[in-house]
Amino acid sequence: MKFSNINLLDELARPELAPLLSAFHEKRYARQAIIFAPQYDDDLAEQEQEKQQKGNFVFIVKSGLVRIYLSYGDREFTIAFLKPGDLYVSHSNAFVQVLEDAVLLLLDTPTFNRCMMTIPEFTVPIVRVLGGMLKSCFSIIDGLALRDVTVRLARLLIDLAHENEGNSQERLIRLPLSGEMLAQTLGTSRQTISTLLTDFTRLGILQKEQRGLYRILDEDRLRELLH
Structure with a gap:
């Protein structure tokens, strides 16, 4: 269960995308850590929290395994598992949990949006990833509701x-x-x-x-x- 087969680490390795790659900062997370949640973000640098609204980040998995899930009372529904090269946006109503020690590349959403405007070469793979996210979510809803x-x-x-x-x-x-x-x-x-x-x-x-x-x-x- 993943959103896309596109590996964004491979995309960011292209020389023309070096400015975008340099804008991300790397952060390590231990197994079982809840990185983001609907009401809070758990482990962002204090400086980043002061500059941006909580949870307002785009991240790419560099290593490890990350789980995206929804929680309603005592029930949990997994949306996807993110592996190296996968992308997610934290300002959603989902929890983000580390299943295997992970390294993430993080970038605040406003900066990411500006980079998208100035580096059009990255737009096509991102649109494909977002389309995969939408397709995956509809598939999950269909499965839980009708199958x-x-x-x-x-x-x-x-x-x-x-x-x-x-x-x-x-x-x-x-x-x-x-x-x-x-x-x-x-x-x-x-x-x-x-x-x-x-x-x-x-x-x-x-x-x-x-x-x-x-x-x-x-x-x-x-x-x-x-x-």
């Missing part, structure tokens, strides 16, 4: 598989989450996820290689579950 959990899990497995290289009919996928967090991502219980993975394995759709690592043996049958 049962079997369909949601099948879609997640296919999305994870296509993030990896390899034969399209037999892909290795690593579930990046604990059973509890995966259940929260799909809006169901941990037991339900465990049962479905076992069923997929019994039906010959998946093969379990080790804990958290599966091989898709029959992607066509997995896709049939989407309809």
